[in-house]
Amino acid sequence: MTVNRMVSIMAGFMVLLSLVLAQITGQIDLFHPTWLWLTAFVGLNLFQMGFTGFCPAAKVFKAMGLKEATNACGTSSSGKGCC
The missing domain is CATH 1.20.5 (Single alpha-helices involved in coiled-coils or other helix-helix interfaces)
Structure with missing residues (x-):
């Protein structure tokens, strides 16, 4: 969690x-x-x-072309850490 x-x-x-x-x-x-x-x-x-973890609004915003937030390393916040 x-x-x-x-x-x-x-x-x-x-x-x-x-x-x-x-x-x-x-x-x-x-x-x-x-x-x-x-x-x-x-x-x-x-x-x-x-x-x-499912958010309908997030699906709509992604379909509109908005990007997910990134951390300081430049990777997606949902991806595995790079640092």
Whole structure:
């Protein structure tokens, strides 16, 4: 487990927890279609990406030609280290 994956898991969990707590306390009603479902979708994507490593947004951005971040050695952050 990497720091980046754990951050995604924690962020997704907190987003989902905030929605659940708001539903329980009556501040929102998730049973009616609203923009809050977009928040739930983002939270679920963050949470699952932390475990699986699959991110739909990353696939789209790669298809658009964006490059992955590189480390100080110039290799991909997902590749094996060169230093």
